[in-house]
Amino acid sequence: MQSISEEQFRAWGDGLRRSDRAAYASVFDATYDALFRFAWYITHDREACYDILQDVFAKLWHVRETIDPDRSLKALLYQMVRNYALNHERRKKRHATTSLDAMPVEPSAHQFVEENLDTDALNDQVRRWIAEMPERRRLAFELSRFEGLTHEEIAARMNLAPKTVNNHIVLALQHLRLRLETYRRESESLRT
Amino acid sequence: MNERPDIPSLPPEVEAHFRSEAGGDPAAMGEVWTLCAAARPDLAPDPARKRAARAALLAAAAPAPAPSPLAVVAGRLRHAARALTATPQRRWRAAAAFATAALVLGVFLALRPTTYHAPAGETLAVHLPDGSTVELNSASTLRVAGAFSWKERRVALEGEGFFEVTHTDDPFVVETFDAETRVLGTQFNVRARRTDPLAVTRVAVASGKVGVRAKQAPGSRVVLTAGQSAYITASGAVSLPDSVSLTQALAWREGGLAFHDQPLGAIFDEIERRFAIEIVADDAVRARPQSYFKHAPFEAETVLSELTQMSGTRYRPIASGYEVYVP
Incomplete structure (x- = not known):
């Protein structure tokens, strides 16, 4: 994801604000793998990563019209993955305190x-x-x-x-x- | 972008640290670094699942531009599509987990409030069961009642949070120590920090309509619309609506700082929460008025260096953070 320029992200952001599904698909294709790895580093749980990314991209579409043009879309994506992944970690801790896996x-x-x-x-x-x-x-x-x-x-x-x-x-x-x-x-x- | 070339040697900053540290051994650390290459995890997502995820998301992304009732339908579709892409094994597991959760947690959690806390140095996104989200600023706590969506949706906030409330027929109420903020579906910011120089609840509205009621004077209430803010006055009543700069009121969400003519102490408090450090200064320094704006990301020291230059003070590092003083 390092190789993708901020201009490209800005163009995708403009597309998303216009509800352009092609831009949405491009963002998915260009960032999914890198975001998946990032989610894994936080959770160490592959299964959870699929869910987290699904939630993040669904949310991205949901909030597309309010995406701030002055803010990096790339940074927004990482922030969303981070928040969802940390929420996942918290849920896991709350519900699985007795699980052996968590030891x-x-x-x-x-x-x-x-x-x-x-x-x-x-x-x-x-x-x-x-x-x-x-x-x-x-x-x-x-x-x-x-x-x-x-x-x-x-x-x-x-x-x-x-x-x-x-x-x-x-x-x-x-x-x-x-x-x-x-x-x-x-x-x-x-x-x- | 999937190329992840192996980094053969220590990052320069790390190398420099071990070089300057007494007894530091950059060579041994370099060996540890190299050894870790073999422990590198394989993190490529399964192509089939990635394809399914993409198809489900694009199907849910309805071509209609307005996120009106259609967005709700899109949300339903998304969930349906996700259920279909799950393997039978996962579905069974989910069903079993749900049955157990419904029995045990249903009774248990219904009676217990859930507390979400963003510690100093971190922010936190909270997703509520009705689809609403709350972004908590550092050092803030949100309490959600066990029977959250029964008749009204009620949460209690200590600190600061940005709310995006999903519209339902039940009102959504944010309770703070001196006020109640009541909405149906909208976006707004609530700040209720008891440590603020003017420790009162402040509400700023980004979209929709919000009702604010003072706890001490229940008859005192105002309705705010987008771009307006109100706060609880010294007498315990709600102020009249005033226009507000949303960029400033919501700067914290981007990790930035925005203070217009505030006491230095308020800015110090914010830096303390953001970076989980301590800033020591006497009351005379803390009382100096100051305006300050900064985009994220930045280091605590950069802010202190700029602030002290602007206010004619000095700073020095101490064990727990920094001390600001008059030379």
């Missing part, structure tokens, strides 16, 4: 020992270490690491100051390094 995975020493010989297992571990971070820190890190977004872009998506984004990523890396060191020590002690 944090605490990696035990046994897991390290059993899995340490396998690279796939290490990748699984890294995924788990990322998943166990506080939500906003994880989101900032994932957008930087996996989406290649700059600090400014992440700041705009998350409604944060770029400095805060940097802090989140620094803390995330320190966390991952600590986990990796522990992991390697455990593997080492097994071998000797």
Whole structure:
């Protein structure tokens, strides 16, 4: 979505305000995948992402006449995905407090020992270490690491100051390094 | 746009941080960064589901321009289309979940109000069961009664929110500490922050008609139309309608700041809520009148640097945020 110019988004915004369905379809085609990934980084739940995007695009059409021409349509889309995804997270927390899926995975020493010989297992571990971070820190890190977004872009998506984004990523890396060191020590002690 | 090239090295700001930090180890951090490449998730949506989603949305996007009764029909169509695109398994699961929810939560939640809270530093979009939405500003709370849509739709607000109310036959009431705002279907902003220098409820209307009633003087009420605002006066009555700049009243929704001749303290309070930081200043500084406008996004420090320059004050960082003082 980085490659799409603000002028293009502005043109689509004009189209939407005129109830132009072709513009609506173009926005969908051009942004769906990127917004889907963004929703996933917030929720870590593919099924939820389909619902969230459906709600966002339905709402976009619903409010098309009141879209502010002075405001970036791209920013509006990200804001909507963020709001719907956070609402989804909140609902999930409220209704599934007893669900086992919602329990944090605490990696035990046994897991390290059993899995340490396998690279796939290490990748699984890294995924788990990322998943166990506080939500906003994880989101900032994932957008930087996996989406290649700059600090400014992440700041705009998350409604944060770029400095805060940097802090989140620094803390995330320190966390991952600590986990990796522990992991390697455990593997080492097994071998000797 | 689906190309996501792997970023082989630390972002420059992160690298700089570890370089300048005592005991920081940019090389080790670079290794952690590289290691994460393999943990990158595959996030391409399923093409079939994406196609179905697109078809349903376009079918619901009725070609009629006015979102009158047709928009309601479009909404129905959208839901129907969504139900059809769901797999039988999902439908069964949804039905089972619904039955359980109806039994357990129906009784339980009907008696309990739901509270939505936007903490400092964040805003929150709340979707109410009648299709209305509320955008909550930072450090604001919305309470929705368990029996929300029984006879009238009633919510309680502490802080600030922008309401888009779906039109039904039941009135929609926003209760704040000193006022009641009553509407049928419209867009309007309610601000009721007890921490404001003039701590009263203010209502600004973007479209439609809104009735505002003072709690202390129930006979005192005004009707506002688009572009008008009113507030609760010192005597507890509702002020006369006054024209309002909607761009200013609603600047917070875009993440911007808009203050026309307000005490500095009010601007500081807003920055504190937006960024979840503390701004320390004595009463003399906080009382200075100031106008200030800023488009998002910005950092707290940028705002402070500009504000202090305009008001002839200085600022310095402290552990919890900033201190503003007279040199």
